[in-house]
Amino acid sequence: FYERTPEQQASLGYLVDSAQAEGTHVDAPGGGEAVTTDQVRREPHGSVGATAGHRAIAQSNSAEIAEALFRYTAPEEVMTFPSTCGACAASCETRMFVTNIPYFQEVIVMASTCDACGYRNSELKPGGRIPEKGKIITLSVKNVNDLSRDVIKSDTASVKVPEVDLELASGTLGGIVTTVEGLITRISESLERVHGFTFGDSLDENSRSKWIDFKARLNKLLSLEEPWTLILDDALANSFVAPATDDLKEDNQLAFEDYERSWEQNEELGLNDMDTSSAEVGDAPTNTSKTE
Ligand SMILES: [Zn+2]
Structure with a gap:
């Protein structure tokens, strides 16, 4: 059995809260968890602030x-x-496991499948502590294999492709687990929705042709006419691009770079006000037991 970190406690705590809301009582013995409980109370799911570090990296309505x-x-x-x-609100079973992704970090995966209606849901949360540094991932995309590299883009990551002047702010698209190709496709589709709506009845042909031109350039990225660069900048280092080789050092198309977050970035993430003294509390062994 592993020892849970405070972050893990919090994510379990979130489950405790939602389970209680459904009328099921889930008790976490071990006592002395007042701090953790407090944190959970202040952490409505998906809210901003000090919760950023505990927020799900990615969620999906599938497995x-x-x-x-x-x-x-x-x-x-x-x-x-x-x-x-x-x-459908039928009772079902959720599977949860903690796993370590090489060159990434410990993550908590929660997945459920409903036998009644077939609905599948999975959620990826960061395990361990909130990373002290931000991370910039730079991938040089040259061939078809690069397009099929796995990508985890968390909600706190911005996406840049300098060759086509693409800049997507953090918070756009939410957190997704996809591939390089999937990421570009999602960006294109999401821009299409925005621009399709804006230009639907518009007479502004100039803006419209600009968007059509940009969409064509995004498509060219996927046809690999020229090499291009994918840059993920994640202030919480919760994003990942898979190396093409077993040893990251041999993958000379992929670079990970850590950087110190600025005070402003920490402020935006709500990390400046966090009480780090509670970090020592989570070491007490706890088992989550269920009572009806
Ligand atoms: Zn169902």
Whole structure:
């Protein structure tokens, strides 16, 4: 059994809260967890602020996240607990496991499948502590294999492709587990929705042709007419691009670079006000047990 970190406690705490809301009581013995409980109370799911570090890296209404990660790692221990289907409210089972992705970090995967309606859901959360540094991932995209590299783009990551002047601010698209090709496609589709709406009844032919031109350039990225660069800048280092080689050092198209976050970045993430003294509390061994 592993020792849970405060972040993990918090993510479990989130489950405790939602389970209680459904009328199921989940007790976390071990006592003295007042700090953790407090944190959970202040952490409505998906809110901004000090919760940024605990927020899900990616979520999906399918099992694609879990399936993508199984390529890298087999979970040592899978915990299952009863939950409620997000689509039809039938009772179902959620599987949770902690796993380490090489060259990335420890992550918590929660996946559920509903036997009643077939709804599948999975969520990826950061395990361990909030990384002290931000990370810039730079990938030189040259061939078809690069397009199929796995990508985890967290909500806090910005995306840049300098060759086509593409800049996507953090917070756009949410957190997704995809591939290089999938990421560009998602960006294109999401821009299409925005611009399709804007230009639907518009007489502004100039803006319209600019968008059509830009969309063509995005498509060219996928046809690999010229090499291009994908840059993910994640202030919480929760993003990942898969190396093409077993040893990252041999992959000379991929570079990871750590950087110190600025005070402003920490402020934006709500990390400046965080009480780090609670970091020592989570070491008490706790088992999550269920009572009806
Ligand atoms: Zn269901």
